[in-house]
Amino acid sequence: MTRAIIIDGKAAAEELRQDIAQHVGEARDYHHIVPGLAVVLVGADPASQVYVRNKNKFAVEVGMRSFEHFLPEDTSESELLTLIEGLNDDPAVHGILVQLPLPRGIDTQLVIETIDPVKDVDGFHPYNVGRLFTGGQGVTPCTPLGCLELLKRSVGDLTGKRAIVLGRSNIVGKPMAQLLVRENCTVTIAHSKTLDLPHECRRADIVVAAIGQPEMVRGDWIKPGAAVIDVGINRVPLPGGKSRLVGDVKFDEAVEVAGFITPVPGGVGPMTISMLLRNTLLLCCRQSKIDEGFCERP
Ligand code: NDP
Numbered sequence: 516m517t518r519a520i521i522i523d524g525k526a527a528a529e530e531l532r533q534d535i536a537q538h539v540g541e542a543r544d545y546h547h548i549v550p551g552l553a554v555v556l557v558g559a560d561p562a563s564q565v566y567v568r569n570k571n572k573f574a575v576e577v578g579m580r581s582f583e584h585f586l587p588e589d590t591s592e593s594e595l596l597t598l599i600e601g602l603n604d605d606p607a608v609h610g611i612l613v614q615l616p617l618p619r620g621i622d623t624q625l626v627i628e629t630i631d632p633v634k635d636v637d638g639f640h641p642y643n644v645g646r647l648f649t650g651g652q653g654v655t656p657c658t659p660l661g662c663l664e665l666l667k668r669s670v671g672d673l674t675g676k677r678a679i680v681l682g683r684s685n686i687v688g689k690p691m692a693q694l695l696v697r698e699n700c701t702v703t704i705a706h707s708k709t710l711d712l713p714h715e716c717r718r719a720d721i722v723v724a725a726i727g728q729p730e731m732v733r734g735d736w737i738k739p740g741a742a743v744i745d746v747g748i749n750r751v752p753l754p755g756g757k758s759r760l761v762g763d764v765k766f767d768e769a770v771e772v773a774g775f776i777t778p779v780p781g782g783v784g785p786m787t788i789s790m791l792l793r794n795t796l797l798l799c800c801r802q803s804k805i806d807e808g809f810c811e812r813p
Contacts, residue, residue, distance in 0.1 A: 519743070519773035522665050528785035531664075532577055535792050539578040542799065550799035551580040551607045552636065552791075556614045557595060557621065558588040563614050570612070573788050579795060582608060592621045596629050603631040609802055610636030610795035615686075633802060636794045639686065647693050652801075654794055659691035661786025662723055662744045663698070669775040670721070670742050674699040679716055681705045681732070681763065682725035687746055691723050712736070724763035734768025742775040746783050 542548050552574045556567045567583065574581040584598060595613075602608045611634045617623050627635075632642035638654035646653025666673060678700040682688035692704045705715055707726075716722055716736040724732050725746035737743060747763030762779030770776050777783055800807050 519770045519776040520669065521770070522669050522744075522775055522777045522782060524661075524665060524777055524782040525785045527665060527668060528661075528789040531786075531789040532573065532792065535789070535796055536577040538796055542796070542803075542805065543578065546803060546805055548799060548803045548805070549578070549580050549607075550609050550795050551582060551605075552610045552612065552795045553582040553584065553602045553605075553608045554612045554614065555584040555586065555595070555598065555602075557586045557590050558618050567614050570788055570791060573792060574795070577792055579792065580607060588618055590618075590621075592625070595621060595626060599626065599629045603629075603634060608634065609799035610634055610791075612636050612791065634798060636791060636798060637686075638690070638794070644685070644690075647690055654798065655694065656686055656690045657790035657794060658687050658725075658746060658783065658787045659694050660790040660794075661783055662691055662746065663694045664790070665744060665777060665783065665786060666721065666742060667698075673721070676700045676720040677703075677718055678721035678723070679703045679705055679719040680723045680725065681712070681716075682727075682746075684725065687725040691725065691746075695721070695723075722764075726763050728763055729761050730763070730765040732764040732769065734765060734772050737769050737772040739772055740774035741772075743769055743773045743777065744783060745777050745779050748779060748784060 539550055554567050554570050556563055571581040571583050602611045611630050613626055617626060627639045630640055632640045635643055635654055638656040643653040647655055678695045680688050680692045683704050683706045692702045695702045703715055705712055709715060713736040717738050719738060719741060721742045723744045727747055727749060729749040729751050743764055745762035745764040749761050750758045751761055752758050760780050766778060
């Protein structure tokens, strides 16, 4: 059996950023508009700080305006809502992202629903969730969008494929399943109560693993030739106080069976940020009444 083709998410994400940078330049030169992304972080969680800094760094790199709001851990819900309302009204801001999780005592759903749906760059507002399910103009969450892009780049047309999504969270599993349905896949959604997960996986041409369980998906769960997208990011301890990142899939085993597979790190992770930038550009075009076709790849 031949080894899987390893899907290079880093390279795909870089290529997308180059396209986006070109479009941002054209928006500036021909429409005199600079897309703006506001990122809000409450508290000092080190992992969240790294994510937020990266998001801002890449936004600036592609020529966007980046507005960082680092708020202390003891920020009240009403202070956060007031900030969001200000960003909703700010014409320089086209996309608003509030980094999750939020500290205890802040109602996450209320915060998400306070973001103007037209600026909801993460696509978590119920309006955009509904649009994903019913069709029409909305915003699609960045991580599932990145997974789909990697799948289409490697597999091509997904019509008729049997897909399984492991995980049913609102930010990854559910929107991912819906995107695959839209691509004409036959989709199973699995979760912690699913009976005989290995059997369900073995039937799938496409496996998207988003369960947050280090290396749980084994090589013998994979149908030969299947495409495996590993969303999981799990830090596992090593002797000597060090640690390493692993996905939800046991890569060394799955790579011997699958047709395509994403590594961790270097697979889905980099795509999430590129999709965030793409969504920001898209929202900027919509708010500035620029034809959305402008955001498509040249
Ligand atoms: P959640 O914790 O919100 O959801 C996990 C899902 O996995 C739940 O639906 C849960 O089932 C299911 N699950 C948990 N354990 C098992 C099990 N043993 N067997 C089957 N299903 C199980 O996680 P997220 O969706 O937010 O994230 C999933 C993973 O993806 C994490 O590792 C996270 O770090 C990573 N991630 C990566 C991103 C990226 O950019 N690469 C972005 C976002 C997340 P149930 O509903 O029954 O509890």
